[in-house]
Amino acid sequence: MAIPRAAKTQRRTRIQEEKEERILEAALDVFSSSGFRGSTIDQIAEAAGMSKPNLLYYFRTKEAIHRQLIDRVLFTWLEPLRAFDAEGDPEAEIRSYIRRKLEMARDFPRESRLFANEILQGAPHIEDELKGPLKELVDEKAEVIRAWARAGKITGCDPYHLIFSIWATTQHYADFDVQVRAVLGQESAGEGRFEDAARFLEQLYMDGLRIRAD
Template identity: 75%
Template sequence: MDETVKPRRTRIQREKRDLILAAALEVFSTHGFRGSTVDQIAEAAGMSKPNLLYYFRNKEDIHATLIARLLDTWLAPLREMDPEGDPMSEIRSYIRRKIEMARDFPRESRLFANEMLQGAPRIMAMLEGELKPLVDEKAKVLTGWMRQGRLARVDPYHLIFSIWATTQHYADFDVQVRAVLGPDRGGEGRFEDAARFLEQLYMGGLAARG
């Protein structure tokens, strides 16, 4: 038997790993990487520290696994931007998907934001190896649409950055959003309100002139 081939994990092992990762997400998104410990994660997962360390080598291993999963999920909407589609429809769909992610994955967004604020010391290779090529690819798509006269001419990179900033705000600053909107407007409907506003903002600004 080839000893370099890793044995396939059992269902129970996969479930245990998922349980640990779910607990770690809660701990990391609350306390940040530096403020979190393996003991905290083990307690949140309802298992002993030695049992947890059977599945992951250390805190860094858990964090890296979480970030890799997160980045894959985070990039999915951008990957789906279709060069053959209608530009306005594709951008509107991208904005919608990002708002939905802010609604459905707020802890993941805060985890990512915490890592960025620390200078991305643990995920720079992922940013340069996965994120940058994808953004470069989609920037070329946007530039192509602009040259065809189907979008207003803007900097494609800053367009993508601005969509990230305006949509992820509703996850990273959710407490502030709800406090300012108040009880009448701070419920689940705030995400639909945000999506409609951002659609109007971007669609108006990106409409081809003449």
């Protein structure tokens, strides 16, 4: 007799752990490239190499898979911002924040796209977490940046829009990858674009375009 799904006993089986991981991995593939509504359980099941009812034995609904995936991504996605250190050197902190976000765009593009898909569609599943934990974290770091400006270590600027711009420019290389590749052409087929981007962004944030009057 099976009272399954998150098991009667609190303990999770080895098989449970393995299969759940495989499902989440497959679901990340599917959700990140088709969005929630555009993805089907069958696609995920096939990608995970199991039958649909078997998949539904581990996750009761499509939403349950998605929610767990989103929760994970949301957490790891904010790691770099959490690491932002008020005591550190402004230049080094901003530089390393940009670098880390860019590395994440390079190494975890699916996670970035999953998140982008969710936000694009109005964040129906995570609005609360955006207005709560996310906002609080950004508020905190914005205050750090403001303090740096007050101390004269950095030009005064809107810290929120600074953070937005770093998010936008770095995640762009994951979310709009197809476009970036199309525009750069195949001559730059490798991962060189990430190094070029890093160089460019570093220069942009450190010095701007340094436009000289004629």
